Amino acid sequence: MERDQVLAFRVARHGLATRRPLTLAEAAACPASDYARGRALLALAARADGVTREAYDRATDAGELVLGPSLRAAIHAQAPRDFALFGQALLASDDAELADQIGPAFKRHLRDAGGTAGEVLTEVAEATQAALADGRALDRTQLHAELRERVRPELLPWCKGCASHHVSPMLWRFAGVRAGMRCDAGRRFLLARRRGTTPGPAEAARRYLRFYGPATPKDLGAWAGIARSHARRLWTEIEDELIEVHVEDRRAWLLAADEADLASPPQAEGVRLLPPRDPYVQAPDRATLVPDPVLRKRLFRPIADPGAILQDGRLAGLWRTRAKGKRLQIEVEEFERLDRDALQAEADRIAAVREARTAEVHLG
Structure with a gap:
């Protein structure tokens, strides 16, 4: 199977083959990273009209769209019914796996904190829930102040940057996941409403394959930020639902229910300007998306990463923005010649979403 066929399948599954009239929750079926404020908004605008x-x-304030820590404890926009699935359901139950999931800084601190990874996470999560009880909405500074009053000093290391003691960054983010913490439009933290029964964590593996298949257990672990052993267990739960395929020289697996869609994906049309770290480019098998290692390094940068340009479903360039008052300058690097009218129309759409008056496209 050629990579182009796989990418066409993924483009369609990510809602990028055609832009449709979707609700924001429908457009966020695959969680959209908002690591920099406004990125998730642009990702949803690439998928939905209006x-x-x-x-x-x-929608964020009303809870019709949930913005909060979920995958890898990073802020994502997602459908309300899926918030717990991509967050709480993926927290490891094994203490060693949980410590790995939260990260190396937490593991170093855990030796002095006393208690297991699960006990420490529960303590901070319960303190977070207490701080946000009764509908309270707190900004980050206020939340840290509340936590200082509610958790043991051993869990409040000194932070040079803040010049204060507070719960370490990854611990409080993962505690937010456990607590069910979300954000409002002003980026204050509050507790999300519970919405029915959360499916078992194996459902997250199915969802991953629906958006990023064909894939491997290692890919699942990288995307979800969980240990390989944890990913392997989730994979084992759904093995009977999978078929093996070969993507060029790579073995991978797909949900059997998706075989027909992979065999005949729809043709994508038009130009899309995807924000940095758009869900579509978050597939761990980056070489499938960008075979050229030089271009791959230009797209996936540790800082100041650009957005991706799709033309008829193909990766066709990179883009960056610069705001000058109410003018939005969009600098474009082409990998292939882009349709100028379609590019300008998409730039105008980005400008409108960002509440700029005009969009100026500069081809580099």
Whole structure:
């Protein structure tokens, strides 16, 4: 199987083959990273017609779209019914795996904190829930102040940057996942409403394959930020639902229910400007998306990473923005010649979402 066929399948599954009239929750079926504020908004606008910042903020405040820590304890926009699935359900139950999941800084601190990884996480999560009880909404500074009053001093290391003691960054983020913490449009933290029964964590593996298949257990672990042993257990739970395929020289697996869609994916049309770290480019098998290692390094940068440009479903360039008052400058690097009218129309759409008056496209 050629990589182009796999990418066409993924483009369609990510809602990028055609832009449709979707609700924001439908557009966020695959969680959209908001590691830099506004990125998730642009990701949803690439998938759904008529997205505006006003509607996005209104949906976020109402809980119709949930913005909060989930995958890898990073802030994502997602459908309310899936918030716990991509967050709480993926927290490891094994203490060693949980410590690995939270990260090396936490593991170093855990030796002095006393208690297991699970006990420490539960302590901070319960303190977070208490701080946000009764509908309280707190910004990060206020939340840290509340936690200083509620957790043991051993869990409050000194932070040079803040010049204060507070719960370490990854611990409080993962505690937010356990607590069910979300954000409002002003980036204050509050508790999300519970919405029915959360499916078992194996459902997250199915969802991953629906968006990123064909894939491997290692890919699942990298995307979800969980230990390989944890990913392997989730994979084992759904093995009977999978078929093996070969993507060029790579063995991978797909949900059997998706075999027909992979065999005949729809043709994507038009130009899309995807924000940095858009869900589509978050597949761990980066070489499938960008075979050229030089281009791959230019797309996946540790800092100041650009957005990706799709043309008819193909990766066709990179883009960056610079705001000058109410003018939005979009600098474009082409990998192939882009349709100028379609590019300008997409740039105008980005400008409208960002509430700029005009979009100026500069080809580099």
